[in-house]
Amino acid sequence: MKLYNTLSRKKEEFKPINPPNVGLYTCGPTVYWSTHIGHMSKYVGDDILRRALLYNGYKVKHVMNVTDVGHLTSDEDAGEDKMEKGAKREGLTVWEVAKKYEKEFFGAMDALNALRPDVVARATEHIAEQIELIKRLEQNGYTYETDAAVFFDVSKFPEYWKLSGQKLEEKKIGAREDVFIDKQKKNPYDFALWFKRTGRFANHTMHWKSPWGDGFPGWHIECSAMSMKYLGESFDIHTGGIDHIGVHHPAEIAQSEGATGKPFVKYWIHRVFIMIDGQKMSKSLGNFFTLKDITERGFKPMALRYLLLTAHYRTGLNFTWKSLEAAQNALDNLYDIFKEYDEPKIGCAELEREFLKAINDDMDTPKALAVMWNLIKSNYPSAAKKQSLLKMDKVLGLGLDKVKKKTAKIPAEVKELVAEREKARKEKNWVKADELRKKIEKEGFMVEDMDKKTKIKSK
Numbered sequence: 220m221k222l223y224n225t226l227s228r229k230k231e232e233f234k235p236i237n238p239p240n241v242g243l244y245t246c247g248p249t250v251y252w253s254t255h256i257g258h259m260s261k262y263v264g265d266d267i268l269r270r271a272l273l274y275n276g277y278k279v280k281h282v283m284n285v286t287d288v289g290h291l292t293s294d295e296d297a298g299e300d301k302m303e304k305g306a307k308r309e310g311l312t313v314w315e316v317a318k319k320y321e322k323e324f325f326g327a328m329d330a331l332n333a334l335r336p337d338v339v340a341r342a343t344e345h346i347a348e349q350i351e352l353i354k355r356l357e358q359n360g361y362t363y364e365t366d367a368a369v370f371f372d373v374s375k376f377p378e379y380w381k382l383s384g385q386k387l388e389e390k391k392i393g394a395r396e397d398v399f400i401d402k403q404k405k406n407p408y409d410f411a412l413w414f415k416r417t418g419r420f421a422n423h424t425m426h427w428k429s430p431w432g433d434g435f436p437g438w439h440i441e442c443s444a445m446s447m448k449y450l451g452e453s454f455d456i457h458t459g460g461i462d463h464i465g466v467h468h469p470a471e472i473a474q475s476e477g478a479t480g481k482p483f484v485k486y487w488i489h490r491v492f493i494m495i496d497g498q499k500m501s502k503s504l505g506n507f508f509t510l511k512d513i514t515e516r517g518f519k520p521m522a523l524r525y526l527l528l529t530a531h532y533r534t535g536l537n538f539t540w541k542s543l544e545a546a547q548n549a550l551d552n553l554y555d556i557f558k559e560y561d562e563p564k565i566g567c568a569e570l571e572r573e574f575l576k577a578i579n580d581d582m583d584t585p586k587a588l589a590v591m592w593n594l595i596k597s598n599y600p601s602a603a604k605k606q607s608l609l610k611m612d613k614v615l616g617l618g619l620d621k622v623k624k625k626t627a628k629i630p631a632e633v634k635e636l637v638a639e640r641e642k643a644r645k646e647k648n649w650v651k652a653d654e655l656r657k658k659i660e661k662e663g664f665m666v667e668d669m670d671k672k673t674k675i676k677s678k
């Protein structure tokens with residue numbers, strides 16, 4: 220299996236540290252608002268990766284964090300506190316906001332048929348682990364304290380730049396008006412490990428005791444502390460969006476490797492953002508969609524999953540309502556065809572191999588989908604197609620295992636009536652065709668006229 224590793228900027232052969240076990244960590248949602256489809260696409264991508272690993276025979280332990288501590292709207296220790304903002308907006312407590320949106324998030328993930336992580340780790344339930352890690356960094360000489368926070372001193376960890384490949388002089392300093400500038404900060408890239416409940420955070424709702432005073436952890440530290448707790452100090456795969464390459468993931472590497480002296484993660488996988496009508500998704504452009512927006516327009520959540528599969532995760536998808544409609548049609552078509560197939564028997568080895576090759580080539584899902592449709596169009600018996608489709612769907616996750624075969628047996632009389640009706644239709648005898656349709660309906664069946672064929676359904 221080949222995966223594109225951001226760390227080496229190459230497609231690499233995947234070799235886990237301790238096969239057949241694979242440790243997989245996903246940066247999860249910040250639960251202060253509904254997750255938009257851009258973020259959902261990232262988690263569907265992780266689900267495909269996990270299913271692909273399972274398909275290849277690996278034993279996967281998937282850990283996802285839930286950021287429920289109050290954090291800032293920018294990952295550079297700036298901006299407003301997200302949880303407090305959410306609480307104010309909805310007249311709830313920060314804890315209620317976190318609970319509400321975590322539930323909503325996993326509900327949406329279920330609807331998209333994404334496997335639940337083996338471990339869901341909430342930041343607020345791992346404060347002790349985060350404090351322990353900061354203590355280790357302090358002992359190793361990577362931290363310094365100001366009146367407002369404890370910072371990681373990036374200048375002491377030159378490898379900070381290895382993931383992003385940026386050079387210090389290329390980094391721009393974010394000088395937005397709302398940026399919180401700690402005048403005691405040594406250099407602009409230093410990031411907070413612990414915020415003290417003082418100054419602008421004097422009224423911060425979520426706070427805990429620590430060796431550096433009452434306060435709350437920085438965002439980055441939770442991922443280092445929780446991933447290492449559940450997957451060990453070195454593990455196989457860490458995923459995220461490309462927005463994490465600049466700050467969040469370098470910070471995770473610095474914290475983890477600074478504490479342990481060991482390599483933190485072997486493979487870094489990053490997903491490109493999806494575009495909406497060729498534009499970046501943003502609240503101000505009004506093109507910020509959630510799964511609910513999609514279902515309210517009459518689409519099935521699985522249509523979104525299908526659509527996401529049509530683009531490679533490193534190319535990104537341009538989402539349009541038209542493309543979603545096409546995805547919905549393709550999916551309905553797939554389900555209809557699948558329903559007609561005979562009971563599964565020995566599959567089509569050749570196409571299964573082709574499918575695996577596509578998936579193992581850095582998760583080439585567009586190619587994998589094409590192989591799936593080639594199988595459907597092939598001359599293999601339907602039992603073989605069904606067998607192979609069910610296998611492929613272990614990776615694609617389109618829910619074919621839940622599609623029921625048509626159980627109602629169509630009686631010979633009804634079949635005869637349908638044949639007669641088809642004949643009448645060919646002869647353009649619409650009156651007779653209509654009479655026959657009524658007779659068929661009396662028998663408890665419905666006819667649906669397709670392009671060339673008539674479909675029979677039980678009522």
Ligand SMILES: [Zn+2]
Nearest residue numbers: 246247442467
């Ligand atoms: Zn993270």
